[in-house]
Amino acid sequence: MGIIKAINLAFEYIRRDEEGNVEGILRAVDGVNLDIEQGDFIAILGHNGSGKSTLAKHFNALLHPTEGSVWVEGKDTADAASVWDIRQTAGMVFQNPDNQIIGQVVEEDVGFGPENLSVPTEQIWERVEESLKAVGMYKFRKHSPNKLSGGQKQRVSIAGVIAMHPRCIILDEPTAMLDPNGRKEVIRAVRALNQAEGITVILITHYMEEVVYADKVYVMDDGKVVMQGEPRTIFSQVEELRRLRLDVPQVTELAYELKKSGLPLPDGILTIDELVEELKKLKCSGTGVDYVIDS
Amino acid sequence: MSLILDHVNYIYGEDTSMAVAALRDVNLVMGDGEFIGLIGHTGSGKSTLVQQLNGLLAPTSGSVYFNGNDIGDKDYNRKELRSKVGLVFQYPEHQLFEVTVFEDVCFGPKNLGLSPKEVELRAYEALKQVGISDEQFYQSPFELSGGQKRRVAIAGVLAMKPDILILDEPTAGLDPKGRDEILGQIRKLKEETGMTIILVSHSMEDVAEYVDRIIVMNQGSVIFDGLPREVFRHYDELEKIGLAAPQMTYVMNRLQQEGFSVNADAITIEEAKQEILKSLKRG
Amino acid sequence: MLRDITLGQYYQTESVIHRLDPRVKLVATICYILSLFLVDSVWGYLAAGLFLAVMIRLSHVPFKFMVKGMKAIILLLALTVAFNLFLTPGEPLVSVWKLTITKEGVRVAVMMAVRLTFLIIGSSVMTLTTTPNNLTDGMEKLMKPLRKIRVPVHEIAMMMSIALRFIPILLEETDKIMKAQIARGADFESGSILKKARALVPLLVPLFISAFRRANDLAMAMEARCYRGGDNRTKMKPLIYQRRDRLAYIVLALYLVGCFVIG
Numbered sequence: 001m002g003i004i005k006a007i008n009l010a011f012e013y014i015r016r017d018e019e020g021n022v023e024g025i026l027r028a029v030d031g032v033n034l035d036i037e038q039g040d041f042i043a044i045l046g047h048n049g050s051g052k053s054t055l056a057k058h059f060n061a062l063l064h065p066t067e068g069s070v071w072v073e074g075k076d077t078a079d080a081a082s083v084w085d086i087r088q089t090a091g092m093v094f095q096n097p098d099n100q101i102i103g104q105v106v107e108e109d110v111g112f113g114p115e116n117l118s119v120p121t122e123q124i125w126e127r128v129e130e131s132l133k134a135v136g137m138y139k140f141r142k143h144s145p146n147k148l149s150g151g152q153k154q155r156v157s158i159a160g161v162i163a164m165h166p167r168c169i170i171l172d173e174p175t176a177m178l179d180p181n182g183r184k185e186v187i188r189a190v191r192a193l194n195q196a197e198g199i200t201v202i203l204i205t206h207y208m209e210e211v212v213y214a215d216k217v218y219v220m221d222d223g224k225v226v227m228q229g230e231p232r233t234i235f236s237q238v239e240e241l242r243r244l245r246l247d248v249p250q251v252t253e254l255a256y257e258l259k260k261s262g263l264p265l266p267d268g269i270l271t272i273d274e275l276v277e278e279l280k281k282l283k284c285s286g287t288g289v290d291y292v293i294d295s
Numbered sequence: 296m297s298l299i300l301d302h303v304n305y306i307y308g309e310d311t312s313m314a315v316a317a318l319r320d321v322n323l324v325m326g327d328g329e330f331i332g333l334i335g336h337t338g339s340g341k342s343t344l345v346q347q348l349n350g351l352l353a354p355t356s357g358s359v360y361f362n363g364n365d366i367g368d369k370d371y372n373r374k375e376l377r378s379k380v381g382l383v384f385q386y387p388e389h390q391l392f393e394v395t396v397f398e399d400v401c402f403g404p405k406n407l408g409l410s411p412k413e414v415e416l417r418a419y420e421a422l423k424q425v426g427i428s429d430e431q432f433y434q435s436p437f438e439l440s441g442g443q444k445r446r447v448a449i450a451g452v453l454a455m456k457p458d459i460l461i462l463d464e465p466t467a468g469l470d471p472k473g474r475d476e477i478l479g480q481i482r483k484l485k486e487e488t489g490m491t492i493i494l495v496s497h498s499m500e501d502v503a504e505y506v507d508r509i510i511v512m513n514q515g516s517v518i519f520d521g522l523p524r525e526v527f528r529h530y531d532e533l534e535k536i537g538l539a540a541p542q543m544t545y546v547m548n549r550l551q552q553e554g555f556s557v558n559a560d561a562i563t564i565e566e567a568k569q570e571i572l573k574s575l576k577r578g
Numbered sequence: 579m580l581r582d583i584t585l586g587q588y589y590q591t592e593s594v595i596h597r598l599d600p601r602v603k604l605v606a607t608i609c610y611i612l613s614l615f616l617v618d619s620v621w622g623y624l625a626a627g628l629f630l631a632v633m634i635r636l637s638h639v640p641f642k643f644m645v646k647g648m649k650a651i652i653l654l655l656a657l658t659v660a661f662n663l664f665l666t667p668g669e670p671l672v673s674v675w676k677l678t679i680t681k682e683g684v685r686v687a688v689m690m691a692v693r694l695t696f697l698i699i700g701s702s703v704m705t706l707t708t709t710p711n712n713l714t715d716g717m718e719k720l721m722k723p724l725r726k727i728r729v730p731v732h733e734i735a736m737m738m739s740i741a742l743r744f745i746p747i748l749l750e751e752t753d754k755i756m757k758a759q760i761a762r763g764a765d766f767e768s769g770s771i772l773k774k775a776r777a778l779v780p781l782l783v784p785l786f787i788s789a790f791r792r793a794n795d796l797a798m799a800m801e802a803r804c805y806r807g808g809d810n811r812t813k814m815k816p817l818i819y820q821r822r823d824r825l826a827y828i829v830l831a832l833y834l835v836g837c838f839v840i841g
Contacts, residue, residue, distance in 0.1 A: 047470040047471070047472055047473070048440075048441055048442075048469070048470045048473065049440065060802050062798060062801065062802060084804050084806070087801075087802060087803070087804050088804060091802070091803070092799075092802040094795060094798070094799055094802075096792075096795055098747055098792070099791075099792045099795035099796050099799065100795065100796065100799035101743070102739075102740065102743065102796070102799070102800060102803075103743070104709075104710070104711050104739065104742060104743050105711070107814075108711070108814060108815070111814035111815075112800075112803055112805070113803040113804060114812075114814070115811050115812050115813060115814055116803060116804040116805045116806065116811055117804055118810050118811065118812050119812055120812060121812060121813060121814065121815075121816055124812065124814045125814065128814070145743075146746055146747065149337060149338075150337065160803065161803070164803065164804065176468050177467070177468060179336050179337045179497040180336070180497060180498060180537070180538070180539060181336055181337075181537045182337070206470045206471060208471075245470060245471065245472030245473075246470075246471055246472070247471035249542065250500070250541065250542035250543060250546075250564060251542055251546060253564050254543070254546065254564050254567055254568060254571075257564055257565075257568045258568055258571060258572070261568065261572060263572075263575075272542070272545055272546050272549055275546060276546070276549050276550060276553060279550065279553075279555070279571065279575075280553055282575065283555070283575060346757070349761060351757050351760060351761065374763060374765070377760065377761055377762075377763060378763060381761070382758075382761040383761075384754065384757070384758040384761070387758065389755070389784055389787075389788060390755050390758040390759060390780075390784050391784065392779065392780045392783035392784050402759075402762055402763075402764075402780065403762040403763050404763075405763075406762060406763030406764055406765070407763055437787075451762055452761070452762060455762065455763065
């Protein structure tokens with residue numbers, strides 16, 4: 001069994017009117033089955049309102065299933081006794097960088113988690129140092145978080161989670177409020193953690209270029225997992241992704257359009273390098289020329 | 296209808312030790328139904344710049360002219376200016392406050408002292424322009440989806456009937472479909488009304504296919520100003536200041552370097568496709 | 579730019595006073611204020627003034643920052659002086675119209691002025707040399723015994739530090755919403771008080787909504803990081819008395835004894 005497993009997970013939000021009568025039920029997550037392996041980089045894609053954030057909050061026991069169950073390292077999230085173990089195993093980073101930093105000084109914020117876990121003082125300092133170094137924010141340790149850029153704040157938040165020594169880190173749209181620079185910074189830090197420390201990463205996003213390097217991608221719509229597989233497999237289904245209100249990277253779309261016009265290109269081209277290589281092959285062999293002349 | 300910035304400088308916290316120059320000698324002429332993309336990353340001065348345009352901030356030195364009048368003049372009617380130069384802030388849905396969508400949109404025109412009938416007419420028109428349906432008029436704005444809330448907020452500014460509409464990061468936080476929808480709506484608005492629109496963004500890719508002029512800001516200065524394809528030719532310099540040109544620019548330049556006879560100015564996927572097919576045909 | 583406002587008025591520099599445990603500074607400040615009301619002689623005030631002067635010197639904070647705090651209470655000071663000057667009964671000194679200045683009046687007025695000045699500058703020494711964070715920590719630890727009578731000491735301290743972190747953010751947000759509404763023709767400046775109050779609605783509603791959203795997010799983020807109240811928490815920066823702190827307590831005790839003897 002993997003580090004995180006969801007079995008037939010469903011979650012319903014119940015809306016009530018002023019008197020407390022049930023006005024409507026929204027099934028935000030509907031029959032999701034997942035099995036995530038330790039050390040993997042997982043991406044969960046979906047448009048706003050597809051249920052991806054609600055799903056993520058289950059991995060950290062912030063929400064509990066209406067139906068089905070979620071297991072983190074073999075522990076049931078519905079079991080009140082293991083909630084704190086689960087939250088330590090699976091740390092969580094949220095969307096708004098301002099609303100998750102508690103400390104008034106960077107290093108104090110990173111120390112907040114370990115303090116809650118009753119880690120002895122000396123070890124807190126060690127953990128704070130290593131975590132800030134892991135995300136490249138060590139030189140800002142004495143700064144006020146208010147004076148950092150969005151990308152820097154998110155890296156502090158990530159350090160705050162790593163300091164709890166989790167085996168898995170869940171990032172709920174960590175880049176949605178950042179500019180392109182900030183987005184790159186954060187994704188770079190996350191990939192480094194996954195590769196160097198072997199921490200399992202679950203990245204929730206709607207930016208396609210961020211999931212290119214994932215081991216596995218899940219696509220959600222209307223509370224259900226509607227596609228899953230390697231990025232290449234997912235991105236080869238351009239029409240389907242569009243129907244799900246998602247983008248594909250522009251190169252992938254260009255390759256897809258070229259293929260539709262008859263060029264014999266492979267499915268799911270993800271980078272500019274790949275496309276250029278393939279086009280060069282075509283040019284040398286003259287295959288493309290045949291087609292274009294034929295048509 | 297034009298806005299002219301003449302040697303505009305702006306310094307934050309001028310009298311303090313922490314003075315920061317947010318704008319450095321900015322000279323621009325904008326207006327006449329242009330569709331402009333104002334691009335720069337966070338802290339480049341683009342948000343400061345747009346606040347100069349409707350008099351929310353006054354230049355430390357230099358002047359801003361609207362239709363030939365200096366808006367910094369003592370007796371200049373800045374309240375009227377703000378109705379002519381409409382500014383939609385980032386995350387504008389966070390400023391909604393009324394009980395219903397319709398009343399919220401009425402806020403702007405009401406402040407202009409118009410007759411109740413005119414106010415309602417304008418609110419109705421503005422909500423239609425952004426594609427809000429009649430059933431939603433009397434809902435609470437807080438019950439709408441993120442994208443809809445944002446349209447309502449935009450309608451709130453449109454209802455003042457501005458000649459120039461400035462939108463600061465109108466797509467921030469929206470998903471790809473929501474982003475395309477709102478930009479499509481803005482394009483439609485542009486086509487229908489012919490008003491001047493300035494889109495402020497940190498993403499070239501988002502605005503590239505919509506606008507017909509791009510102004511790039513860095514560290515408080517305008518560093519490029521021109522047609523999108525002209526600006527994108529400087530993709531190396533753009534990269535250096537942390538702004539990327541659209542992915543197509545990179546693809547086409549790479550292909551050109553590899554000996555393909557393509558025009559590297561292609562911006563949209565369609566243009567790129569045609570160029571590649573053409574070049575393969577020529578062999 | 580509102581984010582640059584530092585709350586309280588902490589003055590960043592290196593000094594022995596800065597390094598002192600915040601509990602020492604809190605206790606010392608309270609004792610010092612008490613001593614001001616205890617002494618009743620010129621010698622007593624001289625001692626208090628001397629003590630204060632030494633502290634200011636040790637704190638390495640420029641004197642003008644100390645005096646800054648005085649500006650806020652200058653009116654209060656003037657009123658106190660005036661009241662005591664004119665309304666204290668006793669041997670008349672000068673008489674202008676219906677107002678009489680008595681010898682006792684002068685004495686009391688001068689005494690009050692000195693007391694107030696020392697009091698304000700004395701507390702400034704504390705706030706200028708202690709970060710708000712540190713101060714909250716100190717208060718939490720000092721008030722710990724109150725937990726026995728069910729005062730939620732940890733929660734109060736946590737609330738204070740969260741408030742300190744969010745005030746600059748909310749100030750900036752207020753500025754943003756205000757500008758957005760001005761761009762929609764709102765007017766926050768002119769008009770009667772009633773009109774001004776009504777103009778605040780478009781400002782306060784979005785501000786409250788935002789504050790609640792932030793509170794909700796923060797609560798979730800704290801929970802996700804295993805926060806469950808003050809029990810069993812360790813401290814990254816625990817307050818532990820050092821030699822200098824014990825020394826400071828001795829100095830303080832000596833000062834208090836001195837005041838008793840002289841005053």
